[in-house]
Amino acid sequence: xxxLQRRSKGWDMDxxxxxxxxxxxSVSGISRPTVSKYFNDPNSVxxxxxxxxxxxxxxxxxxxxxxxxxxxxxxTKNVGIVVPYLADPFFAEIARNLERRCIDAGxxxxxxxxxxxxxxxTDILEGLRSLKPAGVLLAPLGxxxxxxxxxEFCAAVPTVLFDSNLQGIGEAFVGSDNFSFVAQTVDxxxxxxxxxxxxxxxxxxxxxxxxxxxxxxxxxxxxGAEPRIVKVEGNDWNFEEIGRQGTLRVLEAEGFPGDTILCxxxxxxxxxxxxxYEKGLRIGREEGCDLRVASMDDHPFSRxxxxxxxxxxxxxxxxxxxxxxxxxELIEAGGRFNKRTETLYSARLVMRSSA
Numbered sequence: 001x002x003x004l005q006r007r008s009k010g011w012d013m014d015x016x017x018x019x020x021x022x023x024x025x026s027v028s029g030i031s032r033p034t035v036s037k038y039f040n041d042p043n044s045v046x047x048x049x050x051x052x053x054x055x056x057x058x059x060x061x062x063x064x065x066x067x068x069x070x071x072x073x074x075x076t077k078n079v080g081i082v083v084p085y086l087a088d089p090f091f092a093e094i095a096r097n098l099e100r101r102c103i104d105a106g107x108x109x110x111x112x113x114x115x116x117x118x119x120x121x122t123d124i125l126e127g128l129r130s131l132k133p134a135g136v137l138l139a140p141l142g143x144x145x146x147x148x149x150x151x152e153f154c155a156a157v158p159t160v161l162f163d164s165n166l167q168g169i170g171e172a173f174v175g176s177d178n179f180s181f182v183a184q185t186v187d188x189x190x191x192x193x194x195x196x197x198x199x200x201x202x203x204x205x206x207x208x209x210x211x212x213x214x215x216x217x218x219x220x221x222x223x224g225a226e227p228r229i230v231k232v233e234g235n236d237w238n239f240e241e242i243g244r245q246g247t248l249r250v251l252e253a254e255g256f257p258g259d260t261i262l263c264x265x266x267x268x269x270x271x272x273x274x275x276x277y278e279k280g281l282r283i284g285r286e287e288g289c290d291l292r293v294a295s296m297d298d299h300p301f302s303r304x305x306x307x308x309x310x311x312x313x314x315x316x317x318x319x320x321x322x323x324x325x326x327x328x329e330l331i332e333a334g335g336r337f338n339k340r341t342e343t344l345y346s347a348r349l350v351m352r353s354s355a
Contacts (some may be wrong), residue, residue, distance in 0.1 A: 018062050021332055021344055028056035033105035036328055039064050040077075040106050040195075079107045079327070080128040080136040084123070084164075084207070085237045086113035087301045088267070091139065094163070096322030098137055105328065107134065116205050116237045120145050125153040135327045136337075138170065139163040142207025158335040162323045164207035165342065171179070171330050172341045174323040176207050180346040181296040181312040182215035186223075186351055188310075189260050192285070194263035195220065196294065197228035200271065201242055203235040209264050212296065216262065228257045243271020251279050259293045260355070266299035266311055273305055273354070283307055284353050291355040296347070307353035315345045 020025050021039070030053060038045050038053045045053070056062070079102045083091040095111055102109040110133070114121035118293045121141055126340055128136060135158040140150060142164040153159065160168040188194045198216045200209060213229065220227040232246025243263070250256060263269035274291060277304040281290040284307050295302070298313030322343055330337060 003164055005043045009021075010096040018060055021064055022329060024056070024060065024062045024064075025062060027055065030056070032325060032328060033101065036332075037104070037106040044106050071129060076132055077107050078110050078131055078133040078136060080110050080112065080131075080138075082112045082114060082124055082128075082136065083139045084121075084141050084205075086111070088237060088239075089162075090266075090297055093300055093316055094139070094320060097316055098324055099322040101320060105324075114141060116141065118146050120319060121175045122146050125149065129153060129157055133157060135159065135243050135331050137162060137323055137327060140166055140207070141205075142166070144208070154159065158327065158330045160323055160327045162319065170340070171335075171337045172326045172343070174319055174343045175324060175345070176208075176314050176319065177344040177346050178211040179215045182212050183219055184214065184347055184349045185262055185294050185296060185310075185312050186219050188351070188354060189292065190223065190225070192355070193292055194258055194260050195223070195225040196260040196292075197230050197257050197262070199230045199232070199243075199246075199256075199261050199268060200264035201234045201239075201246075201268070204264065205235060205237050206239075206265060212264055215231050230256060230261075239265065239267035240271040240274070243268035244275045244297075245271075247272045247275035248278070251275065251281075256291065259290065261294070263293065263295040266295045266297040266302045266309060268301070269293055269295035269309055269354075270299070270305055273307075273309070277306075285355055294355040298350055301351065305354070310352045310355040312347035313350050315348065318345050 018027065021035055022032055025035040025225060034045060034049060037329055042050055068194060081098050083095055086092055099109040099111065106226055112124045114124055118141055138159055139162050147166060150166060151169050159170045161173045163175050163176060165173045186196060198213060200213060217227045230250060232242060234242030263272060273283060276291065283289060283291050283293050294310040296312045298311045302309040302311050
């Protein structure tokens with residue numbers, strides 16, 4: 001009788017009151033996005049899933065926060081997704097994952113690329129604000145972003161940042177641990193050969209590039225090795241051509257300091273591989289190769305380069321899942337968390353033929 005009374009008031013079997021949809025999803029064994037989709041439109045989920053949810057509702061006598069849901073009804077079902085450069089396959093892959101999750105949960109994703117231009121990033125956010133989206137998933141340009149404008153936007157619209165963190169802005173950040181990318185690649189290269197030099201753009205557009213350089217310097221110094229950084233000219237998002245042209249200039253001058261190169265990202269590495277091919281240099285870890293090349297990101301095409309590129313991989317699925325689920329929690333919470341959260345995912349070393 002006591003258990004029945006508890007359940008009739010929305011308590012779970014442990015005697016704890018079910019406070020929100022997240023907890024209801026947990027005790028019912030159904031994914032959080034599916035539960036949200038059901039409460040927005042019961043007919044939007046399969047009949048078997050609907051029956052499971054309704055059985056759990058009956059069992060726990062759970063009812064969602066009607067006030068919070070009515071607040072959200074004042075918004076559209078749109079979710080904005082903003083990335084720095086959609087032509088970059090990394091951002092295209094993340095955006096594809098996020099779009100799919102929005103659609104599966106009954107939202108309508110609207111995808112924007114700021115094309116690496118801070119003013120355009122600001123214009124996109126102003127346009128999104130007028131659309132009254134349910135929430136926004138934002139990968140900002142980083143150091144070149146108009147911080148004040150983004151801060152104002154995040155104060156008005158439920159926003160989760162991903163990939164590039166602007167400290168203190170947005171209700172949450174989800175991204176990759178850049179230090180782990182560098183640590184894993186440097187450790188592998190030093191265990192299997194000589195310490196790598198670091199190949200990067202002099203004025204990098206990628207918001208994570210500076211963190212990777214600093215991590216490389218720290219790791220090399222701790223290992224008692226001299227950091228050697230090779231900077232090439234270029235300040236836009238045409239990374240492959242910047243890598244190619246920069247490598248050609250390096251090879252035509254003094255060459256690389258050593259036979260092992262760690263590139264700041266895979267797109268630069270692809271340009272480097274192209275230049276080495278033009279110059280007749282052999283890349284790889286076999287005897288007789290001229291250079292070893294490794295990189296970071298696991299660009300969707302890096303496995304198809306010649307030779308295939310050794311790299312540190314993002315956990316695309318984990319980042320996309322956490323980013324989207326955090327936004328759903330934020331919308332349910334009325335657009336504000338009690339405390340800003342940050343979640344970082346470590347890289348995974350992928351050993352291929354280039355190193």
